[in-house]
Amino acid sequence: MRPDGRFQVLKVLAVATALALPSVAAAGAVLEPKLSPSDNYGENFTFIGDLDGGTFIFVQLTVTNIGPGSRTGLCRTTVLTPGQKAWSAQAKVKTRDWRYDAESSTLKMGPCSARSADGATRVEVPLDGGRVLLEYAAPMTPQGQEGTEVEVGKDRYHHEVTLAFSALKATVKRPKGEDVVYTGGGYADHTRSTIAPAKLAKRWVRFRALRGGEKLVLLAREGQDGEYGPVYAWEEGATARSLEHFTLAREGVRERSSWTVELFADGSSAMVLRSTSLLQRSAPVEDLGAVLGGLVRSVVGSPVTYLHRAVLEREGKAPVTGLMEVTLEGDL
Known part of the structure; x- marks a missing residue:
């Protein structure tokens, strides 16, 4: 397989695990994976930064049984900056090359690491000659909202926000580049699933307002059976608000798509979400081609x-x- 083909396969495994996103973890072990023998097991620790100047940063540490082998680790990052080419990097990590260190509250995933202790959270991803360092001004604290567990037969999916409204300092060094420091707002969550990704959801909508005077996160899922949940909106300083369902309207196709999402509560419209500009379209399985x-x-x-x-x-x-x-x- 060509090198770019291997990269796409790794990307598919990571995205599949993220979509196949037990009870809320104890605060001291928020980064400790809870392993499962299920072939569909996947667990993700996701970190996001929305930074001044429009830069977006995504980091994810994954453990999964999906694909060849078991307890495979994945570390990946994407950096999107206006006016610059997107930079993405990822690495597959063998079972013996990742571990959770309880003494330091650190998840080590090959060259990558995440640590939450002493009132702060630090995530470091040195890959392909580049480096992303995220420094959150708060520790990870699991916040499981109502209805965030999904069951399909005997299998389960669980989602919890671990950092919702934290200030964030990010240092990015692109390959052959210099360190660039950004500030803004940060978010993190933890998902764990034993549901096959193809069976988990028909569509998802996520919204994160991490900068500015009002901060808010929103999650909405429609299942393959047409049922909705979890669907909620959570404003900083308030309790999460459960919503009933949503509609999703689209104009255009592929990179020209725009979206309007209407969310409902108590039988009437509660809020409307409208896209304004596209940052990225990601289709890892499509990119593999028809055969693979x-x-x-x-x-x-x-x-x-x-x-x-x-x-x-x-x-x-x-x-x-x-x-x-x-x-x-x-x-479509």
């Missing part, structure tokens, strides 16, 4: 994710800007 993509599609599905700048509108309140992700099981 067909081999993995039955297990991981064919997820396509659109990352946009967006605005959230609510009656009687000022609009809130942030990052919106729309993930579809297969693009």
Whole structure:
């Protein structure tokens, strides 16, 4: 297989585990994976930064049984900066090359690491001659919202926010580049699943307003059976608000797509989310081509994710800007 083909396979494994996102972890072990013998087991620790000047940073540490082998580790990052080419890097880590160190509260994933202790969180990803360092001004604290566990037969998916509204300092060194320091808002979550990714959801909507005066995170899922949940919006300083369902309207195709999401509570419209500009379209299974993509599609599905700048509108309140992700099981 060509090197770029291997990269795409790793990307599919990571995305599949993320989509196949036990009880809330104890605070002291928030970064400790809870392993499972299930072939569909996948566990993700995801870190996101929305930074001044429009830079977006994504980091994910993963443990999964999906694909060849078991307890495979994955470390990956993406940096999007206006006016610059996107930079992505990732590494597959053998079982013996990752571990959780309880004494230092650190998850070590090959060259990558995440640590939450002493009132702060630090994530470091040195890959392919580049480096991303995220320094959150708060420790990871699991926040499991109502309805964030999904069951399909005997298998389960669980989602918990671990950092919702933290100040963030990010240092980025692209390959052959110099360190660039950014500041802004940070978010992190933890997901664990034994549900096959292709069976977990028909579509997801995520919104994160991490900068500015009003901060908010939103998560909405429609299952393959047409049922909704979890669906909630959580404002900084308040308890999360459960919502009933959502509608998703689309204009355009592929990179020209734009989205309007209407979310409902108590039988009426509660808020509307509108995309304003596209940052990235990601379709890892599609990118593998017909033959290789067909081999993995039955297990991981064919997820396509659109990352946009967006605005959230609510009656009687000022609009809130942030990052919106729309993930579809297969693009139309």
